[in-house]
Amino acid sequence: MQNLVVMGAGNLAHALVQGWQRIPNPRWTVWVLARSASYLEKGWRPWPAPITTDPAILREAHLVVLAVKPKDVEAACATLREQAPPDVPVLSMVAGLSLQRLRQALPESPLVRAMPNICSAVGEGITAVSFDRHRAPDPAEIRRLLETLGDVVEVDEALIDPITALSGSGPAYAYVLLEALIEAGIRLGIDPELARRLSVQTLRGAAQLAHAEPQLTPPQLIRLIASPGGTTEAALGRLEAEGVKTALCDAIFQARSQAARLGQAQQA
Ligand SMILES: NC(=O)c1ccc[n+]([C@@H]2O[C@H](COP(=O)([O-])OP(=O)(O)OC[C@H]3O[C@@H](n4cnc5c(N)ncnc54)[C@H](OP(=O)(O)O)[C@@H]3O)[C@@H](O)[C@H]2O)c1
Numbered sequence: 344m345q346n347l348v349v350m351g352a353g354n355l356a357h358a359l360v361q362g363w364q365r366i367p368n369p370r371w372t373v374w375v376l377a378r379s380a381s382y383l384e385k386g387w388r389p390w391p392a393p394i395t396t397d398p399a400i401l402r403e404a405h406l407v408v409l410a411v412k413p414k415d416v417e418a419a420c421a422t423l424r425e426q427a428p429p430d431v432p433v434l435s436m437v438a439g440l441s442l443q444r445l446r447q448a449l450p451e452s453p454l455v456r457a458m459p460n461i462c463s464a465v466g467e468g469i470t471a472v473s474f475d476r477h478r479a480p481d482p483a484e485i486r487r488l489l490e491t492l493g494d495v496v497e498v499d500e501a502l503i504d505p506i507t508a509l510s511g512s513g514p515a516y517a518y519v520l521l522e523a524l525i526e527a528g529i530r531l532g533i534d535p536e537l538a539r540r541l542s543v544q545t546l547r548g549a550a551q552l553a554h555a556e557p558q559l560t561p562p563q564l565i566r567l568i569a570s571p572g573g574t575t576e577a578a579l580g581r582l583e584a585e586g587v588k589t590a591l592c593d594a595i596f597q598a599r600s601q602a603a604r605l606g607q608a609q610q611a
Contacts, residue, residue, distance in 0.1 A: 439605030508598035
């Protein structure tokens, strides 16, 4: 067994660890390095992997997953340089952090950049990966590790920021829709628990149908439900009038710009 140390004990780290613990992994023993005891305040007790605030854990690391906020990268890399073997492979999941910038901080490490999402916790995530051109860990091994969290796609690094905006942040957009469905259900007289059950299963089923019928475009899927003069058409007309689709597209562009800003701030 080799030691995988996740640096950061926040929302993403928790999702990754939950995802990895679902399937027994013969290759990796997962540890979590926290900076402070703040993870205790999140109500996740016990953590699904051994957790410590002692950076000496990095001395035994065979792979480090960087899961800290962009503002904390510099300090985290300084700790890595002090504690970890100089050539420890690093898998960064930090939004906006380029491989070039990470290479400056960790000159000897094999590097890979990835953008997962929170659905990794239940094995239904999707992770985009981009390997450093100069020195990278074994791609097959990294793929195997990430595949236990869901789908994996290898992309050019230039796509990681757009993917951060689309599928990294994406579950949050789905939860906005979920919130609206539940709220409307309750206002229509459905009790909250039933409204949640109906709404969650509707989103889940809609995603699964789209997944099962990849040849159908979204407008074709919509036509399976909406008939002229029907209830769905009435609802869609209102969504169109309110510009909901345009607003959602604009929001994703906004997220993309923020990823670029975070990257620039790190280079400043
Ligand atoms: N959340 C998501 O859905 C998601 C999805 C894809 C990518 N990401 C990326 O993942 C990263 C983490 O996001 P998050 O949502 O998990 O943030 P978060 O909940 O704020 O967690 C960040 C964690 O990192 C810890 N930390 C900071 N510096 C550290 C250090 N030097 N050593 C060890 N731990 C350290 C923080 O500790 P303190 O509590 O003491 O500050 C905190 O526990 C971000 O770069 C984000 O872009 C997140």
